[in-house]
Amino acid sequence: MIEIFGIPVAVLGGQILLGLINGSFYALLSLGLAIIFGMLNVINFAHGAFYMLGGFATWILFTYFGIGYWPGLLFAPFVAGSIGALMERLLLRRLYNVDHLYSLLFTFGAALALEGLFRHHFGSAGKPYPLPGELSGGYNLGFMFLPLYRAWVIIIALLVCFGTWFAIERTRLGAYLRAATENPSLVQAFGINVPLLLTLTYAFCVGLAGFTGALAAPIYQVSPGMGANLIIIVFAVVVIGGMGSILGTILTGLSLGVIEALTKVFFPTASAITVFIIMILVLMLRPTGLFGRER
Amino acid sequence: MTFQMAIASSDSRATQTRTLCLLLLVATSLAAPFFIYPLFLTKILCFVLFASALNLVLGYAGLLSLGHAAFFGGAAYVAAHSAKVWGFPFELAILTAVSFATLLGLVFGFLAIRLHGIYFAMVTLALAQMIYFLAVQMPLTGGEDGITAVPSGKLLGLIDLSNSLAMYYVVLLFVAFGMFMIWRTVHSPFGHVLAAIKENEVRATSLGLQPSRYRLIAFTLSAALSGLAGALKAIAFQVASLLDVTWHMSGEVVLMTLIGGMGTLIGPAIGATFVVALEHYLSTSGLPISFIIGVIFMLCVMLFRKGIYGELREWYLRRLVRET
Numbered sequence: 001m002i003e004i005f006g007i008p009v010a011v012l013g014g015q016i017l018l019g020l021i022n023g024s025f026y027a028l029l030s031l032g033l034a035i036i037f038g039m040l041n042v043i044n045f046a047h048g049a050f051y052m053l054g055g056f057a058t059w060i061l062f063t064y065f066g067i068g069y070w071p072g073l074l075f076a077p078f079v080a081g082s083i084g085a086l087m088e089r090l091l092l093r094r095l096y097n098v099d100h101l102y103s104l105l106f107t108f109g110a111a112l113a114l115e116g117l118f119r120h121h122f123g124s125a126g127k128p129y130p131l132p133g134e135l136s137g138g139y140n141l142g143f144m145f146l147p148l149y150r151a152w153v154i155i156i157a158l159l160v161c162f163g164t165w166f167a168i169e170r171t172r173l174g175a176y177l178r179a180a181t182e183n184p185s186l187v188q189a190f191g192i193n194v195p196l197l198l199t200l201t202y203a204f205c206v207g208l209a210g211f212t213g214a215l216a217a218p219i220y221q222v223s224p225g226m227g228a229n230l231i232i233i234v235f236a237v238v239v240i241g242g243m244g245s246i247l248g249t250i251l252t253g254l255s256l257g258v259i260e261a262l263t264k265v266f267f268p269t270a271s272a273i274t275v276f277i278i279m280i281l282v283l284m285l286r287p288t289g290l291f292g293r294e295r
Numbered sequence: 296m297t298f299q300m301a302i303a304s305s306d307s308r309a310t311q312t313r314t315l316c317l318l319l320l321v322a323t324s325l326a327a328p329f330f331i332y333p334l335f336l337t338k339i340l341c342f343v344l345f346a347s348a349l350n351l352v353l354g355y356a357g358l359l360s361l362g363h364a365a366f367f368g369g370a371a372y373v374a375a376h377s378a379k380v381w382g383f384p385f386e387l388a389i390l391t392a393v394s395f396a397t398l399l400g401l402v403f404g405f406l407a408i409r410l411h412g413i414y415f416a417m418v419t420l421a422l423a424q425m426i427y428f429l430a431v432q433m434p435l436t437g438g439e440d441g442i443t444a445v446p447s448g449k450l451l452g453l454i455d456l457s458n459s460l461a462m463y464y465v466v467l468l469f470v471a472f473g474m475f476m477i478w479r480t481v482h483s484p485f486g487h488v489l490a491a492i493k494e495n496e497v498r499a500t501s502l503g504l505q506p507s508r509y510r511l512i513a514f515t516l517s518a519a520l521s522g523l524a525g526a527l528k529a530i531a532f533q534v535a536s537l538l539d540v541t542w543h544m545s546g547e548v549v550l551m552t553l554i555g556g557m558g559t560l561i562g563p564a565i566g567a568t569f570v571v572a573l574e575h576y577l578s579t580s581g582l583p584i585s586f587i588i589g590v591i592f593m594l595c596v597m598l599f600r601k602g603i604y605g606e607l608r609e610w611y612l613r614r615l616v617r618e619t
Contacts, residue, residue: 037413043413043416043417091593091597094597095596095597098600100412100413101359101412101413101416102596102600104359104413104416105359105549105553105592105596106592106593106596106597108361108546108549108592109550109588109589109590109591109592109593109595109596110589110593111589112543112546112585112586112588112589112592113585113586113588113589113590113592113593114589115585115589116583116584116585116586116587116588116589117583117586119583119585120583120586228542232420232421232424232542233424235417235420235421236417236421236424238417239414239417239418239421269432272428272431272432273425273428273429276421276422276424276425276428277425279418279421280406280422283406283407283409283410283418284406287409287410
């Protein structure tokens, strides 16, 4: 058996794979957070709750209606996005012209409420979700075993991330979005419906979180607390990456996932706080984040 | 309007009302344990101090910290550990815990203070979460169980604190001291500088003041007092657990401050009393507590951002102005 630094390659490979999966979740979530922050100037604390909502949407669809993974994967972002759009339209919108801290506190309350509701109904225990039949099994790469589902998660996450990047940086709608970030009133004067653009942005980003939750369901169990613990790590990822560039956010998410996994191999006790330690270091050396701009 | 309000509040009648309210408050808190379960009141007191300490940062320095649970819960662990394992007497355990919280506050403050607004909130949150993970993993915190059966000890080796009534009065004394500290800080030249920085940072800087230095001091003081609250709670309830270091705790104390009225001295105390009492009565009802707390949070942010005391005061001052 091949070993690197006394660790079998199979173990190392498995951990890096897990790190890439976590990293792609970080990337998907921090991408949404960063876009919402850029457009709406809101730190969306409820992002983790929408992630949880997405996981539960697929799980409920499967458990109560017997509808499988693939429709669930479309249903989850739709549910999260619709609830997000309603929330933005009816409530969050009224907080844009007061101190930004209030919108943070509002989404914080929303996260608590959503999590509390699910905990009350479904209990705190994790609920398993079966692997979809088409994606069970895997390949033997010779030095390690690659489960098919995990490969699928990484590929689809990367595709969605780059699709989002493309939509924002290379399409007309994306150009409107970027323009509205710079100067909303001027863009409005050109006859573009900026409030609608904001609602769509919010809905799309929380939909992304819901999609991530659905992706995560077969790997991690679905539980009311699944978003709460993740979201704070994602905050740290956003702080490390800075809010300046979309590609930067994606890259930071992925690489932090891998770094975290490697720490799990070499210093198991430190793995939970790796991201936070990196955050502290980055804050001391580059307060705006690795890819951030001065705001 | 604000000018008239300022005149009205400096009015002798307002001062009179204030003295009367203070006396009433002292009398109530002295008499309360004879009518209500003392341990429940002790819990309220701890959170009153915690929320007021947070208010020093949130209300007076304008910094939203989402990581105050680290000071509260961290100090609770230190107090519980030093009292139980090292056998420290009551006073020394509290002192150790407060020193720990102060040091932690200084470190957190040093890292976070250079950031503003939302970034500050996120960084404090992440730092506190680090403490949470440490608490989960370190063997001396007892993991999921926490540190239980902490000896309550004796005050100055004389008064037995296992009596919940005695414990209540001791905690009351500490909390009163903490509140006095906050009152002195807010009304000192230091407090005025803090207010000036909050109102207009650029102008304060141009006057030769260093905002980050003042903020750091305020943050550290707030951390120390939060630590005092956490240490008192750990000793009074003889337990330190993971619950006190979670981000839910950080959020809850922000809610207390917000709901009572941030930037006022008495507001956080009202908010803390309200939230603790609400949770106490909800806990037996079988209703989803965190759902209700979350909804109250949202309502509070949407509808009355000044909080209970803030709205009441505004109403009172407006009436006063109308009369004169």
